[in-house]
Amino acid sequence: MSNAPPKMTASGVDVFYGAKQAIRNVSIDVRQEDVTAFIGPSGCGKSTFLRTLNRMNDTIPGARVSGDIRLDGEDVYAKTMDVVQLRARVGMVFQKPNPFPKSIFENVAYGPRIHGLARSRADLAQIVERSLTRAGLWNEVKDRLGDSGTALSGGQQQRLCIARAIAVDPEVILMDEPCSALDPVATARIEELIHDLRGRYAIVIVTHNMQQAARVSQRTAFFHLGQLVEYGDTSDIFTNPREERTKDYITGRYG
Ligand SMILES: Nc1ncnc2c1ncn2[C@@H]1O[C@H](COP(=O)(O)OP(=O)(O)OP(=O)(O)O)[C@@H](O)[C@H]1O
Numbered sequence: 001m002s003n004a005p006p007k008m009t010a011s012g013v014d015v016f017y018g019a020k021q022a023i024r025n026v027s028i029d030v031r032q033e034d035v036t037a038f039i040g041p042s043g044c045g046k047s048t049f050l051r052t053l054n055r056m057n058d059t060i061p062g063a064r065v066s067g068d069i070r071l072d073g074e075d076v077y078a079k080t081m082d083v084v085q086l087r088a089r090v091g092m093v094f095q096k097p098n099p100f101p102k103s104i105f106e107n108v109a110y111g112p113r114i115h116g117l118a119r120s121r122a123d124l125a126q127i128v129e130r131s132l133t134r135a136g137l138w139n140e141v142k143d144r145l146g147d148s149g150t151a152l153s154g155g156q157q158q159r160l161c162i163a164r165a166i167a168v169d170p171e172v173i174l175m176d177e178p179c180s181a182l183d184p185v186a187t188a189r190i191e192e193l194i195h196d197l198r199g200r201y202a203i204v205i206v207t208h209n210m211q212q213a214a215r216v217s218q219r220t221a222f223f224h225l226g227q228l229v230e231y232g233d234t235s236d237i238f239t240n241p242r243e244e245r246t247k248d249y250i251t252g253r254y255g
Contacts, residue, residue, distance in 0.1 A: 005073070007032045007172060007202040008053060008090075013067035015048050015057065022048045026067075026228045028221060030172065035194060035203045037213035037234065040223035041249065046206045049223065050174050053204065054090035055083055071171070088115055091165030095177040097157035099149030099164075104141050107149040107160055108132060111168040127167055134200075135163035136193050155186025162193065166201075173197070175205040179212065191216050210250060214238050222246045 006029035015023035023045045030036050030053075038046040048057065055076060057063040069076040076086060088111065099107050108128045111117075118124035128145070132138040137159040141152070149160050158178055165173055175194075179187040194203060194216045207213050213220055213234065220237040222230045222245075230237060230246045241247045 004032060006030055007072065009068075009070045010049075010052065011068040013049070013052055013065065013069060015045070015052060015066075016064045017060070018062045022226050023052070024226045026223075028228060028231055030202050030204055031219070032171075032202045033199050034218040035198050035205060035216050036219045036221065037217035038204065038206045038221050038223060039208075039210060039213050039249070040229075042208075044223040045226045046223050047176050050176055050204060050206050053172070053174055054087050054092060055081075056087075056092060058083065085115075088168040089170055090172040090174060091168065091170040093158070093161050093165055093173065093175045093178050095180050097154055097161050097181065099152070099157050099160050101148065101150055103146045104132075104149050104152070104160060105145040108163050108167045111164060115168050117168065131163040131167040132160075134166050134197065135159045136189065136196070137163055153186070155182050155189055158182060158186070158190060159193065162190075162197075166197075170201055172202040172204065175203065177206050177208060180208065187212075210238070222249060224249070 008030040011027045013023055013026045014021060026049055038050060040046055051057045052065050052069060057065055071090065100110065105128055108131050109124050112124060112127045118127055129138060132141060137156060140156060149157065152160060179190050182190065191212065194205065197203060205216060217234045220234040221228055222237060224245050230241060230243045237246060238250055241250060
């Protein structure tokens with residue numbers, strides 16, 4: 001296990017939607033070398049907490065976040081933080097694949113272009129190829145980069161969205177139930193992809209599927225009623241949980 005400082009840290013985080021508190025005093029570290037899974041019953045706050053890590057809650061009217069969240073020691077909620085830049089550094093993949101209604105090439109090229117990451121057209125084409133390759137999609141689309149991203153299958157669209165996140169050279173990738181709209185074959189491909197990307201990016205995945213958490217992650221956080229009940233090595237959480245509530249959840253007593 002490495003002694004490197006965590007990629008992201010959250011301390012004493014609370015989230016409110018209006019008067020309703022959705023996250024209570026959550027503290028957690030996310031490490032570069034790990035895939036971290038967030039599990040817990042519906043409504044426990046997994047997605048809400050995930051969104052605090054790249055300030056996606058800023059876009060939700062009435063949502064308020066307090067506490068301390070850092071990326072490489074830098075305060076994510078500082079007034080000086082450039083949120084567009086932050087969301088490139090901490091990319092996000094959603095439950096439902098959401099490619100832009102543009103070509104496959106443009107879906108991937110858009111981010112690098114607006115962030116000024118390509119020096120030339122050839123450079124941009126190279127970034128697109130590299131990102132699609134890393135997302136395990138290049139061979140399937142290399143002869144039809146001009147086709148619409150929305151014409152791909154659901155699983156391909158999700159890999160396109162992952163390529164789009166990768167294209168801006170992120171440090172962290174947040175995935176909010178990335179397989180819940182996919183069939184088992186497409187799900188297996190995304191899980192393989194997560195395995196391949198591990199280490200290059202810190203990855204955090206919200207999942208309802210405990211088998212998936214056990215397959216893809218090294219660290220698991222169990223949330224219940226807005227609280228982080230238990231966080232530790234995935235194997236410990238699933239075989240030897242410390243908390244009764246974790247045990248009840250993983251043995252299927254609720255959720
Ligand atoms: N935009 C919103 N406005 C008001 N309340 C919200 C909003 N989004 C979520 N909530 C509430 O916050 C709590 C946590 O929701 P959240 O979606 O984060 O949970 P979750 O664990 O990700 O659930 P699920 O697994 O069903 O997606 C829930 O009570 C939910 O109703």
